[in-house]
Every structure is written in structure tokens, then in C-alpha cells.
Amino acid sequence: MxxxxxxxxxxxxxxxxxxxxxxxxxxxxxxxxxxxxxASLREFLNLxxxxxxxxxxxxxxxxxGGLDLSVxxxxxxxxxxxxxxxxxxxxxxxxxxxGVGMLAALGIGLLNGLVVGYLRINALLxxxxxxxxxxxxxxxxxxxxxxxxxxxxxxWFKSGWLAGVIxxxxxxxxxxxxxxxxxxxxxxxxxxxxxxxxxxxAFLSGIRTRGVKLMAYVFSALMAGLGSIALLGNIGGxxxxxGMSLTLSAMASTVIGGVSLAGGEGDALGALIGxxxxxxxxxxxFGANLSVFYQDLATGLIILLGIVGMTLYxxxxxxxxRDFTG
Amino acid sequence: MSTSPDTPGRLSELLSASARRYLxxxxxxxxxFAVGHSITGGFATLGNINNLLTVSCILAVATFAQTFVILxxxxxxxxxxxxIMSMSALMVPTICAGEASRLPQAVIAxxxxxxxxxxxxxxxxxxxxxxxxxxxFIMSAVVDGFTLSYTMGxxxxxxxxILLALGQPAFGGVRWILxxxxxxxxxxxxxxxxxxxxxxxxxxGNNRRAAALCGINVRNTVFLAYMLCAVLAALGxxxxxxxxxxxxxxxxxxNTMLSVPAAVIGGVNLSGGxxxxxxxxxxxxxxxxxTNLLVAAGLPNGVRILIQGSAxxxxxxxxxxxxxxxx
Numbered sequence: 001m002x003x004x005x006x007x008x009x010x011x012x013x014x015x016x017x018x019x020x021x022x023x024x025x026x027x028x029x030x031x032x033x034x035x036x037x038x039a040s041l042r043e044f045l046n047l048x049x050x051x052x053x054x055x056x057x058x059x060x061x062x063x064x065g066g067l068d069l070s071v072x073x074x075x076x077x078x079x080x081x082x083x084x085x086x087x088x089x090x091x092x093x094x095x096x097x098x099g100v101g102m103l104a105a106l107g108i109g110l111l112n113g114l115v116v117g118y119l120r121i122n123a124l125l126x127x128x129x130x131x132x133x134x135x136x137x138x139x140x141x142x143x144x145x146x147x148x149x150x151x152x153x154x155x156w157f158k159s160g161w162l163a164g165v166i167x168x169x170x171x172x173x174x175x176x177x178x179x180x181x182x183x184x185x186x187x188x189x190x191x192x193x194x195x196x197x198x199x200x201x202a203f204l205s206g207i208r209t210r211g212v213k214l215m216a217y218v219f220s221a222l223m224a225g226l227g228s229i230a231l232l233g234n235i236g237g238x239x240x241x242x243g244m245s246l247t248l249s250a251m252a253s254t255v256i257g258g259v260s261l262a263g264g265e266g267d268a269l270g271a272l273i274g275x276x277x278x279x280x281x282x283x284x285x286f287g288a289n290l291s292v293f294y295q296d297l298a299t300g301l302i303i304l305l306g307i308v309g310m311t312l313y314x315x316x317x318x319x320x321x322r323d324f325t326g
Numbered sequence: 327m328s329t330s331p332d333t334p335g336r337l338s339e340l341l342s343a344s345a346r347r348y349l350x351x352x353x354x355x356x357x358x359f360a361v362g363h364s365i366t367g368g369f370a371t372l373g374n375i376n377n378l379l380t381v382s383c384i385l386a387v388a389t390f391a392q393t394f395v396i397l398x399x400x401x402x403x404x405x406x407x408x409x410i411m412s413m414s415a416l417m418v419p420t421i422c423a424g425e426a427s428r429l430p431q432a433v434i435a436x437x438x439x440x441x442x443x444x445x446x447x448x449x450x451x452x453x454x455x456x457x458x459x460x461x462x463f464i465m466s467a468v469v470d471g472f473t474l475s476y477t478m479g480x481x482x483x484x485x486x487x488i489l490l491a492l493g494q495p496a497f498g499g500v501r502w503i504l505x506x507x508x509x510x511x512x513x514x515x516x517x518x519x520x521x522x523x524x525x526x527x528x529x530x531g532n533n534r535r536a537a538a539l540c541g542i543n544v545r546n547t548v549f550l551a552y553m554l555c556a557v558l559a560a561l562g563x564x565x566x567x568x569x570x571x572x573x574x575x576x577x578x579x580x581n582t583m584l585s586v587p588a589a590v591i592g593g594v595n596l597s598g599g600x601x602x603x604x605x606x607x608x609x610x611x612x613x614x615x616x617t618n619l620l621v622a623a624g625l626p627n628g629v630r631i632l633i634q635g636s637a638x639x640x641x642x643x644x645x646x647x648x649x650x651x652x653x
Contacts, residue, residue, distance in 0.1 A: 067459070115639060120647045122596060124403070124459065128583050129642060132635025140628030240628075252464055261457040293478050297471030304450075304464050311456050 013258040014270035016313045020256075020306055021273050024280040032287040046158055046169045046234055048279040050075070050227040050243075052272050054250040055257065056176045057223025059271035060183075062254055064216045065196040065263025066116060069127040071224040071250055073134035074105050075243025078228035080142035083238030087147050094150045102225045108134050109221025113214030131247070138240045147238035157233025172230045173272065176223060180268040183219075192216060196263025253278045256306045258314075277306065351591055351608035358615040366622045376499055380569070382607075382614035383507040384411075385581055385588060387562030389606040390514050391555040392585040395458070397518075398551035399531030399598025405462040406447065407559045408582030409469035410440050414563030415573045416473055416481045424484035437560045443469055444556025448549040470576060481573045492568035503569045507607075510561065515603040527551055531598030584613050587638060590646050612641075 009015065029036040035044075054071050061068045078101040084090065085097040092100070108130060115126040160168035183189050191212045194202040203209050224243075231242060257274025259266030285298045362369035388407050395404040414436035421432035443465060450461035492503040518524040529537040530547045538544050562581075567573045586596075591609030594601030616637055620630040 115643075119643055120650070121639070121642045122646050125587055125590070125642050125646065126639065128586075129635045129638040132631050132638065134635075136628050136630065136632025136635055138628065139631060140626060143626065143628060248463060248467060251460070252467075255460050261460055291475075294471075294475045297468065297475045300464065300468035300471045304468055307456055307460060307464060308450065308454055311454050315455060 011317075013266065013314060013317065014273060016310050017257050017270060017273050017277055017306075020309070021277040021280060024277060024284055028280060028283050028287070032283060035283065035287075042159070042167060042169075044279065044283070045167055048275055049169045049172045050231040050234070051246060051249055051253060051278060052173045052275045053176065053223050053227030053230055054246055055253045055271040055275040056173070056180060056268045057220035057227075058250050058254045059257070059259045059266060059268045060180070060192065060216045061220045062259045062261060063192050063196045063263060063266060064213055065199065066123040066213060066216065067127060067251075067261070068112065068217060068220045069124065069247055069251075070108060070112060070131040070134055071220060071227075072243045072245065072247035073131040073138065074108050074221050074224035075228040075231060075246055076138040076240055077108065077134045077141075078102070078105050078225045079232060079242050080138045080238050080240050082229070082232060083147040083149055084141055086149060094153055098229055101228070102222065104137075105221045105225030105228075106218065109218035110214070112217035112221065116217060117210040117213035135240075135244065142238055142240045145237065145239040145241075149232050149236045149238075151236065154233055154236040157230070169230065169233065172226060176226065177268055177272070184267070188212070188215070193264050196265070198264075249278055250275075252303050252307070256303070256310050258310065260314075278303070348605055348608065351605060351612060354591075354612050355608065355615060358612065358619055362615070362619045362622060365619070366624075369619070369622055373499075376501075378615060378618055379611065380493075380501050380504055381618070382611045383503050384562060384566045384569070384578065385584055385614055386507055386607045386610035387510060387558060387565060388578075388581040388585040389588040389592065389610045390510060390603050391558035391562065393589045393592070393594055393601055393603060393606055394514075394527065394551045394555040394558070396586075396589055396594050396596060397527050397531045397598055397601055398548050400458070400534065400548075401597060402451070402458045402531075402548070402551070403462065403586060403596075404447065404552065404555050404559075405459065405582050406443065406466040406469055407555065407585055408579040409466040409473070409576075410443060410556050410559040411563035411566060411578035411581060412576050413469055413473045413476075414440060414560035415567040415577055416477050416575065418489070418564055418567055419481055419485045419573055420477055422484075422486050422489075423482065424486065426486040426488050429486050429488060433564060436564065437557050440556040440560035441553050444553035445549065447556070448552035451552070452545055452548050466579075466582065470579070474575065477575070479575065481575075485567060485571060485573075489564070489568035490571055492565060493571065501569075503565055506565060510558070511603050511607055514558070518603070523547070523550060528599055531600075533599075585610075587642060587645075588613050591641065596646065 009018070034040050054075070058068055058071060081104050082097045082101040085092040085100055086094065111130050111133070112127055115121050115130065116123045157169050162168055162171065166174070184192075191202065191207045194205070194207055195209050195212045199209055227246070228243060235242070253274035254271040255261060255274070256277060257266065257270035257272065259271050281299055281302050285295050285302070288298070290298060359370045359375070368374060388411060391407050392404055395402045417436040417439070418429075418432045421435055422428045447462050447465055450456045450465075451458045492506065493501055496502045496505050518527065526537065526542045526547050527550070529540065529542055530544050534544050537547075563578055566578055570577075588609030589601065589606050590596060591612060592601060592603075592606030594606065616634060620633055625633070
């Protein structure tokens with residue numbers, strides 16, 4: 001049993017990112033004082049949840065051969081919607097405000113699916129345009145940072161436990177992962193990969209490719225909305241620019257996690273491990289006593305090397321498989 | 327010699343090609359000016375048109391740069407253009423430190439550094455096989471990080487007067503920056519159309535295998551395209567700092583994503599091998615006009631960005647729809 005698991009691990013496309021994540025985790029645990037303590041690990045989990053949600057969502061879009069640059073802006077839009085509705089002028093309850101915020105995310109997801117799937121506009125340019133739509137709407141609703149969310153929710157998110165064993169913030173990753181793998185087990189899951197591998201063939205096999213793409217973008221936007229709520233659990237305030245930098249992080253993590261930009265390859269768990277790796281690097285660089293001016297450069301270079309390693313490993317694997325099958 | 331029967335066909339073909347390339351963008355530009363003039367009087371005055379043309383030069387140079395990489399094909403795209411522009415915009419004043427005599431070495435240094443980044447982009451794409459979009463997107467973060475560590479967050483040094491002259495009129499109100507941009511457009515266009523290496527970029531973009539069979543070194547040509555793109559981006563950053571007279575971190579990063587649709591409006595095919603520079607200029611003017619129009623209309627920031635995104639969607643819908651799967 002364990003032997004089978006090991007050989008599956010050795011052949012999995014996610015092996016490099018697993019190795020990288022474990023290596024950086026050990027490095028952090030050995031070199032950063034106080035990293036390997038329950039409180040600090042809980043903090044690490046809390047901080048990585050928003051990016052984790054985004055990568056789970058992005059992975060589905062990438063599997064269909066698409067790309068979603070609007071996720072960061074959706075995080076902003078949901079953030080300002082929830083905070084504004086909870087403010088004095090509207091007085092919504094937390095649940096109602098989150099509901100409306102998720103509706104806003106759904107709207108952007110539908111727009112993405114419509115323009116990419118049905119209107120056949122290049123995914124990169126289309127989702128860049130919808131990014132402007134969502135970011136513009138966020139700035140319109142809340143021109144400058146302000147407002148407060150629910151402190152009870154922050155407390156629940158940051159230090160709550162479910163049944164005494166599961167950290168509440170982990171629910172934001174566990175439930176989507178379960179949903180992702182349930183979807184994958186259905187015929188729709190097969191269609192997702194079919195569309196990503198060869199859209200023409202998928203279409204000729206009778207798959208409604210446009211609808212499949214639409215659903216992938218909707219899932220991605222909803223996951224970005226969930227990520228935004230997780231972010232709210234971390235910071236508890238409103239900021240119209242809060243998520244913009246997450247777009248690049250999400251794409252980098254998803255690709256390092258073994259999801260191919262060409263489509264039809266990879267899954268949510270790999271992407272999530274990519275997000276773990278991304279956050280571990282931030283800790284490593286932050287703890288390395290580098291001057292603040294060198295931190296961005298160091299982070300960027302490590303990410304770049306991670307992607308180089310991932311790509312080389314993948315090609316090696318393809319070559320090995322080709323040799324094996326002749 | 328009976329060419330007369332197919333002459334009308336060719337003529338209409340030629341007309342429709344140039345209509346796509348020049349007439350539609352020109353029509354859009356006139357339309358935007360008309361709308362702008364009806365919203366705020368004085369938008370379509372000669373002075374303001376001159377100003378808008380001047381401002382659009384920066385995006386135009388970014389578009390020229392982007393065009394090289396897109397032309398080389400294989401879904402090539404360079405998302406580090408804006409970051410490299412910001413880098414040279416900050417590097418040049420820092421090296422010059424106010425002394426005009428150091429300008430040549432500052433310009434050469436920033437162009438060399440840009441070429442190195444372009445080289446790494448090409449190496450990641452061609453030698454390692456990372457998708458161009460991912461490689462250049464991550465590279466933009468690396469370049470931003472490099473700029474931050476090089477300048478320590480604060481650009482030091484005064485900009486030499488020679489550079490500031492870019493924002494001054496050359497003749498009859500036309501500023502130097504516009505003259506320089508037009509020269510860049512003409513030189514790059516001539517390079518692409520008339521030189522052997524320029525033509526091989528087109529061939530490589532159209533069909534890599536065929537180009538290789540013709541004896542073209544595909545790898546070197548793609549390297550050349552990425553490096554030329556980075557060098558042009560560095561030039562664009564120098565123009566920007568000369569024109570604006572000050573530099574801040576990431577000041578040109580917004581040009582990255584606009585340079586792609588601007589090139590597309592100019593007739594560049596996103597899958598490579600087709601396009602030109604001069605009409606890319608028109609694409610850059612359209613996006614600059616759109617931005618300025620919305621600013622002139624006095625809309626709040628958020629609404630402006632929202633409308634800009636929606637307008638981009640409409641333009642993309644007109645220009646870049648993929649073919650139907652049911653052919």
C-alpha cells in the first residue's frame with residue numbers, strides 16, 4: 001500500500017512542488033525562531049488561505065486551457081461590497097453582506113465566462129478587461145480604505161476550532177477541495193480536461209465547450225470571492241486595492257503547482273501546494289535579514305527558479321514516458 | 327498579360343486590408359475626439375490634439391516593443407514591457423545624478439540591463455520551455471524587484487536638461503518626444519520590412535518549422551525579438567522620464583497590458599507573423615484618447631476604470647474574436 005503510494009508520488013507531476021514545499025518548510029522550521037510553534041503555524045495557515053482559495057479556483061480555469069487575470073480584482077470588489085454593506089449606511093448583517101458580495105463575484109465570473117466562452121475573446125485580454133471592470137467597480141464603491149468588518153468573524157477565523165481539531169480557517173480550503181474532487185468525479189470533470197486538452201475534439205465529441213468554460217470561470221470567481229472573505233477574516237477592514245497583487249501570486253502558485261497553462265493537466269491539490277510554497281518563500285525571505293529593498297527581488301527570483309525547475313522536471317517526465325512506451 | 331480581370335479583386339482586397347489596418351482605427355480616433363468635444367469643449371482643439379499625441383508616444387513605444395515579441399509567434403507575449411520601462415525611467419536619472427555628461431553611459435547601461443532581461447525571457451521560453459506569458463509575467467516581478475533594490479525605493483539625482491528637452495517643442499508646437507517616437511516607428515518598420523533579420527521574424531512567426539527548413543535560425547530569431555522588445559521598452563522608459571520630468575517606482579507598469587490590445591488594433595495577429603508598427607501607433611492613440619476623454623469628463627476614478635474596462639471589452643469583441651469551432 002505504502003509502496004504504491006510512493007510510486008504514485010514519484011510519478012506525479014506535483015513531485016517538484018511537494019519537494020520544494022517540504023524543503024522550504026524544514027528550512028523555515030530550522031532557521032526561523034518560533035516558526036515551528038502551534039501559534040505560528042496557525043498564523044501561517046490563516047495568511048495563506050486567501051491565496052489558497054484563489055489557486056483552487058484558478059486551477060479549474062487553467063485546466064480548461066484558459067486564464068483568469070480578474071481574480072485579484074474580484075477579491076477587491078467582494079471586500080469593499082461586504083464592508084460597505086455592513087457599514088452604518090446600510091446596516092446589513094454579516095451573512096447578508098457576504099451573500100451580496102458573493103453575488104458580485106458571481107457576476108464577474110459570468111461575465112468572464114460569457115466573453116471568453118461565448119464571445120470567443122482571447123482569455124488573457126478578456127480577463128484583463130474584466131479585471132478593470134471589477135477593480136473600477138471596487139474603487140467606485142469605496143474610493144479609499146476604510147470601514148470595519150465584524151470582529152467576531154475575525155476572532156472566529158483566526159483562532160476558532162471546529163470540533164476541537166480542525167482550524168476554522170482550514171475550512172475555507174477543505175470544503176472547496178472536496179467540491180473540486182466531487183466535480184472531477186462527475187462527467188463534467190471529464191469535460192473540463194477534455195476541453196483543455198483539445199477543444200476542437202471535445203466539441204466534435206458533443207461536449208458543450210462554451211458551457212464548460214463558463215462554469216470554470218464562475219467557479220474561479222466564486223473561489224476568489226471566498227478568498228476575499230478569508231482575507232476579511234485576516235484584516236477585518238475594507239480596502240479597494242487589497243487583492244490586486246494576488247493575481248500574479250495566484251498564477252505563479254498554480255503553475256508551480258503543476259497546472260499547465262496549455263490546459264488539460266494538473267489539479268487543485270497541486271495548485272494549493274503551490275500556494276503553500278509561495279507563502280513559505282515569503283516567510284523565508286522575510287526572515288533572512290535582507291534589507292526590505294531586496295526582498296521583492298529575492299522572492300521573484302525564487303519563484304522564477306521554482307517555475308524553471310517545474311518545467312524541466314515535466315519535460316524530463318515526458319521524455320521518460322516516451323522512452324518507456326517506445 | 328491579362329491582369330485586368332483580377333485587378334478589381336486585388337484592389338478591394340487591398341482596400342479591405344488597409345481599411346482594417348488604418349481606416350477603422352482612424353474612424354475610432356475621430357469618433358473619440360467628437361465625443362470628447364461634445365462633453366468638454368476644447369477637447370478637439372489643435373493644442374489639445376498635440377498634447378494627446380505627445381502623451382500617446384509612451385504607450386506607442388511600448389506597443390512597438392510588444393509587437394516584436396508577438397510577431398515572433400508561438401503565442402509569444404511580453405508582460406514585462408512596462409516593468410522594463412519603469413526600470414530605465416528610474417535607472418537613467420540615478421546614474422546621471424544631474425550631470426548631462428553621464429547621460430550616454432546611463433542610457434547604454436539601462437539598455438544593456440534591459441537586453442539582459444530580454445535575453446532571460448527568451449531563454450526561459452526557448453531553452454526551458456516555460457510559456458511566454460508565465461515567464462514574462464514572473465519576470466516583471468523580478469524586474470520590479472531589481473528596480474526597487476537598485477534605487478532603494480527613492481530615485482535620486484536630477485534629470486539632465488537634455489532629456490527634459492524631450493518635452494519641449496521642436497518646431498511649430500510639435501514636441502521632440504513625438505519626433506523621436508515617429509523616428510523609432512519608421513526605423514523599426516523599415517527594419518522589419520527591408521532587412522533579412524526583420525523578415526525572418528515574420529517567417530518564424532508564421533511557421534517555425536517552415537522557417538527552420540528555409541535555413542533560418544529560429545532560436546536566434548526569437549532571442550532577437552525578445553531582446554529588441556526589451557531594448558525598445560528601455561528607450562520608452564527614457565522618453566517617459568524625459569517627458570514627465572520625474573520618476574516614481576512602477577510608473578510605466580500600466581503600459582504592459584494596454585500595449586497588447588493597442589498592437590492588436592494595429593493589425594497584429596496574436597498568433598504571430600502578421601502586423602506592423604505604424605498602425606500600432608494608432609492603437610496607442612486610441613487607448614490614450616479613451617483614458618484622457620474619461621478624465622476630461624470629470625468622472626471619479628473608479629467609474630473611469632470601469633468604463634475603460636468595458637470599452638476594452640467592446641474593442642476586443644470587434645477585433646479579436648477567435649474562429650468558431652463549427653467551421
